[in-house]
Amino acid sequence: MDRMLGNQKFLAGNFEGAIPLLEKVLIKHPDDAHSIRKLVICYLATGQLYRAIPQFISLLQSDQTLTTQFCEEDSTGLEREIFSTLTSSFKVGFNPAEQNLAAGILAMFFDCQLAQSFFKRARKSDPDDENTQKILDILQFKKSIPE
Numbered sequence: 001m002d003r004m005l006g007n008q009k010f011l012a013g014n015f016e017g018a019i020p021l022l023e024k025v026l027i028k029h030p031d032d033a034h035s036i037r038k039l040v041i042c043y044l045a046t047g048q049l050y051r052a053i054p055q056f057i058s059l060l061q062s063d064q065t066l067t068t069q070f071c072e073e074d075s076t077g078l079e080r081e082i083f084s085t086l087t088s089s090f091k092v093g094f095n096p097a098e099q100n101l102a103a104g105i106l107a108m109f110f111d112c113q114l115a116q117s118f119f120k121r122a123r124k125s126d127p128d129d130e131n132t133q134k135i136l137d138i139l140q141f142k143k144s145i146p147e
Contacts, residue, residue: 097129
C-alpha cells in the first residue's frame with residue numbers, strides 16, 4: 001500500500017508527501033531499486049541533498065543499469081523532465097559544488113556521460129568533497145569491469 005501511495009504522490013509531483021511512504025517501503029524492502037530512485041529524486045526536489053547522497057551511493061553500488069553508457073535505455077522521459085525542472089531550483093539552495101552534485105545524481109538516471117560531467121564539475125568546485133569523490137571512484141571502478 002505504501003509503495004502504491006508513494007508512487008502516486010511521486011507521479012503527481014508531491015515529493016514531500018511521497019518521502020515518508022517511500023521510506024516505509026524501504027524499511028520492508030531495502031533493495032527496492034525503483035523506490036530508492038524515487039526517494040533520491042524526492043530528497044533532491046525538496047532540497048535534501050545530504051539525505052539523497054547515501055541512498056544514491058547505495059543504489060549506484062548495487063544497480064548495474066546506472067553504470068552502462070546510456071544508463072536507462074527504457075527511461076520514460078520523466079527523469080529528464082524532473083531534471084529540467086529541478087536543476088534551475090538548485091541554484092537557490094545549493095552552492096556550486098552541491099548544484100553540480102545534485103544535477104549529476106539526477107542525470108545519472110538517464111544519461112551517465114552527462115552525469116559524470118556534472119560530478120567532475122562538482123569535484124572541481126570542491127576538490128575535498130568526499131561524497132563526490134566516492135561517486136567518481138565507484139563509477140571508475142564499474143567502468144573497469146568488463147560487461
